[in-house]
Amino acid sequence: MAxxxxxxxxxxxxxxxxxxVSRERLAAAVRALVLDGRLAVESRLPAExxxxxxxxxxxxxxxxxxxxxxxxxxxxxxQGAGSWVTLPGGNRAAxxxxxxxxxxxxxRIAALPAPAVLEELFRDAVRELPRWLDHHGYDPLGLPPLxxxxxARFEQRGLPTxxxxxxxxxxxxxxxxxAIRATLPRGRRVLVxxxxxxxxxxxxxxxxxxxxxxxxxxxxxxxxxxxxxxxxQPPAMAYLMPDFHNPTGLxxxxxxxxxTLGALEGxxxxxxxxxxxxxxxxxxxAMPLPAxxxxxxxxxxIGSLSKAVWGGLRIGWxxxxxxxxxxMVTARAAIDLASPLFEQIVATHTLGRLDEILAERREVIRxxxxxxxxxxxxxLPAWRYAFPVGGLFIWAQLPEPISTRLSLQGSxxxxxxxxxxxxxxxxxxxxxxxxxxxxPPAQLERAAQILAELTPPERRGGAPRMPAEYxx
Numbered sequence: 224m225a226x227x228x229x230x231x232x233x234x235x236x237x238x239x240x241x242x243x244v245s246r247e248r249l250a251a252a253v254r255a256l257v258l259d260g261r262l263a264v265e266s267r268l269p270a271e272x273x274x275x276x277x278x279x280x281x282x283x284x285x286x287x288x289x290x291x292x293x294x295x296x297x298x299x300x301x302q303g304a305g306s307w308v309t310l311p312g313g314n315r316a317a318x319x320x321x322x323x324x325x326x327x328x329x330x331r332i333a334a335l336p337a338p339a340v341l342e343e344l345f346r347d348a349v350r351e352l353p354r355w356l357d358h359h360g361y362d363p364l365g366l367p368p369l370x371x372x373x374x375a376r377f378e379q380r381g382l383p384t385x386x387x388x389x390x391x392x393x394x395x396x397x398x399x400x401x402a403i404r405a406t407l408p409r410g411r412r413v414l415v416x417x418x419x420x421x422x423x424x425x426x427x428x429x430x431x432x433x434x435x436x437x438x439x440x441x442x443x444x445x446x447x448x449x450x451x452x453x454x455x456q457p458p459a460m461a462y463l464m465p466d467f468h469n470p471t472g473l474x475x476x477x478x479x480x481x482x483t484l485g486a487l488e489g490x491x492x493x494x495x496x497x498x499x500x501x502x503x504x505x506x507x508x509a510m511p512l513p514a515x516x517x518x519x520x521x522x523x524x525i526g527s528l529s530k531a532v533w534g535g536l537r538i539g540w541x542x543x544x545x546x547x548x549x550x551m552v553t554a555r556a557a558i559d560l561a562s563p564l565f566e567q568i569v570a571t572h573t574l575g576r577l578d579e580i581l582a583e584r585r586e587v588i589r590x591x592x593x594x595x596x597x598x599x600x601x602x603l604p605a606w607r608y609a610f611p612v613g614g615l616f617i618w619a620q621l622p623e624p625i626s627t628r629l630s631l632q633g634s635x636x637x638x639x640x641x642x643x644x645x646x647x648x649x650x651x652x653x654x655x656x657x658x659x660x661x662x663p664p665a666q667l668e669r670a671a672q673i674l675a676e677l678t679p680p681e682r683r684g685g686a687p688r689m690p691a692e693y694x695x
Contacts, residue, residue, distance in 0.1 A: 226455070227262065229269040229277035231448075235261055236278075245280060246287035253288065254297050257308055258624060260417045260651045263436045268298065268306045310651070327637030328670050333469075333615040333659035335587065337533040338580050341573070348568040355568070361560045363552045365391025365540070366567045372574040373540045377524075380501075382513040387545045390552060391538065391562050391570075395499050396422055398525035398541040403430045403460070404554035405547065406493035406521070411459035414452055414487070416444070418618075418646030418655070420469045420497065423462055432460065436647065441609070443473050446482045453490040461487050461494045465514045466501035470618045470646055470657040472611035477511035484517040494518055498526040502581055505589050506612045520544045528570060530615065532580055538562065538570040588615065594664030598671035605684025617658045622682045624653030629677055638673045 232253075239252035256262040268274070271289060275282040289306055292298035296311030355366075364370065370386040377384035392398040407413065409431030415424065417436035427434060435456060437449050444465075452458070463483070465475035475483070487494045496514045504510060515524040527539030541551070573580065595617060599606055607620040621629075626642035633640050643652030660667060675683055 226267040226451075227269065229273045232262075232269060232274060233277050245284045246291065249278075249280075249284060249288040250291040250295075253292060254295065257297050257310070258651060259654055260436065260647050261438045261440070262308050263417060263438055264308050264310055264651070265435070266308050268308065270305065327639060328662065328666055328673070329639045330657075330659050330662065330670060331639050331641045332534075333661050334530065334534040335584065335661050337535065338583055340576065340580060340583075341533060341536075341569075344569055344572045344576070347572050348565060351568055351572075352565060355564060358564075360564050362564075363390075363555055363561050364548070365389065365562060366564065366571065369538075369567045369571045369574070370540075372571050373542075376574060376577070377513065377515075377542060380513055382516050382542075384542055388542050388548065390541050390543070390548050391567060392525075392527075392540060393559070393562050394529060394537050395497065395525045395527040395539040396426065397558075398523075398527075398539050399423055399426055399462070399495060399497070400558070401551040401554055402493065402495050402523045402525070402541065402543075403427065403432070404557075405550040406523075407432055407460045412456055414449065414458040414461040414492070416463060416468070418470055418643070418652055419462070420464065421641070421645040423497070424646075427460075427462065439468070439471055439473060444475055444479050444483065446479050446486075449483050450486040453486040453492070457490040458487070458492045461492050462497065463494065463514070464497045464500070466498055466510070467503055467611070467614035469497075469500060469614065470616045472609070472614040472616055472618065474508070474510065474613065475514065480511055480514045481517045484514060484519075484522065488519040488521065491521070493521045493523065496522065496524045498524055499530050500614045501526065502531040502577070503585070503588065503615065504613045505585050505592065508612050515542060520547070523547065528573060531577070531584060532573055536566055536570060536573070538566055588660065591660040591662065591664055591667060592617075595658060595660040595667040595671065598668045599658075602671045602675035603678060603683050605682060615659050615661055617660065619656045619658055621654045621656060621678075622684075625678070625682075626653045626656050629656065629674060632677045633673060636673050636677070638670055640670075640674075 235256050236252050239248055253262065271285045272282050275285040289298055293300060297309060298306050299309045300306040367386065369391055370389040373389045374384040374386045392401065403426060407430055410433065412435050413427050413432035414435050414437060415427065417438045424434065435452060435458060437445060437452060465480060467474060484494060498513065513524065515522050524542040525539065528536050592611065596610060599617070605622050608617050611617060627644060630640050630642040641657050643655030646652055646657065
């Protein structure tokens with residue numbers, strides 16, 4: 224159980240002493256940190272005297288606040304073991320929205336229609352197909368030309384890679400599933416970010432992983448907290464998204480990559496790096512070396528063409544040590560024997576023209592990002608967010624915890640959105656909402672209008688404002 228240092232709690236609380244009784248204000252402030260995911264469930268709180276000294280208040284104030292939190296179900300204590308964060312009813316997974324209807328304005332799936340050039344690439348693949356027809360069609364590692372093309376893309380980004388380090392999969396989620404099957408025993412700890420990708424959290428929970436969340440802030444990853452977890456609660460696996468993180472859009476800097484991967488490698492963890500959004504650098508920001516450059520033999524990098532090109536292609540991959548690749552191919556035999564051959568041919572041609580495709584994709588995304596940002600600033604100026612420099616989302620902080628309520632009410636108005644708790648667990652992140660900017664501008668503007676109509680007038684804000692900083 225990770226211990227939260229007293230000074231860290233002080234920093235997170237900020238100016239908590241406002242009107243009202245101190246113990247009640249302190250309890251409310253700590254409860255808000257828990258619900259926003261900034262104090263992780265199951266993390267250990269500082270001792271009452273230690274926190275009182277750090278806050279410069281009486282011990283009685285902290286004791287009374289802890290008592291109130293215990294009564295409300297946000298803290299549990301045991302003599303000799305201290306106090307730790309919990310949730311009323313337990314830390315459950317939020318209801319899944321994996322099955323979508325596609326009707327109305329659907330902002331649950333962040334994906335673009337196919338680029339126009341894909342039709343040409345399919346025709347090229349049809350012309351090439353006959354040369355493969357005398358082949359049995361089963362290649363669990365993937366077609367050699369595609370593996371070479373994926374390896375070359377890693378090389379282009381500064382990470383030396385050989386084709387024997389590449390395994391082709393049916394999308395990035397199958398790559399994660401194979402990594403889990405090959406490296407994660409049931410019941411073992413998994414370090415994850417908070418917030419994180421819902422489907423990945425579902426896959427890890429289904430495999431029996433015990434999730435240890437490490438909260439992200441407006442500044443990104445808390446590397447000291449990750450290092451402390453690696454020392455005190457060594458995970459068997461870690462799942463991280465350092466490049467245009469889903470849903471915050473944050474990018475982990477090079478020093479944080481070096482320290483994080485070093486700590487996890489030292490703890491013996493298998494570290495899965497999800498690069499699904501790595502190619503969607505919308506503003507040309509300088510990017511660090513791929514996180515895999517700082518890992519070791521148990522580092523697995525996964526990616527796909529789903530977000531950069533088209534979700535319907537269903538081609539992904541993973542990069543890992545050849546010995547680990549062999550273990551994952553063995554695990555794959557229980558699921559399927561190979562990825563579809565024709566789609567792999569298309570993917571090979573696609574990677575050959577990826578820079579051209581990305582230029583078109585980024586221009587489309589930038590236009591839609593501007594449309595959503597402008598609509599939010601006009602319709603809901605009280606909502607806070609950082610203008611994302613990459614990826615496909617705005618991660619908005621709402622003035623009050625109404626994320627799930629907006630999701631339910633929005634569905635009745637034909638607007639389908641994913642509420643904050645799907646990116647952590649039931650009860651958490653209720654003041655957050657992920658809003659992809661993948662629909663056409665007019666539809667994004669309509670979505671913002673519906674959200675404004677469903678938000679109480681006093682919570683929409685006043686005059687339009689400049690884009691705010693991201694607040695976790």
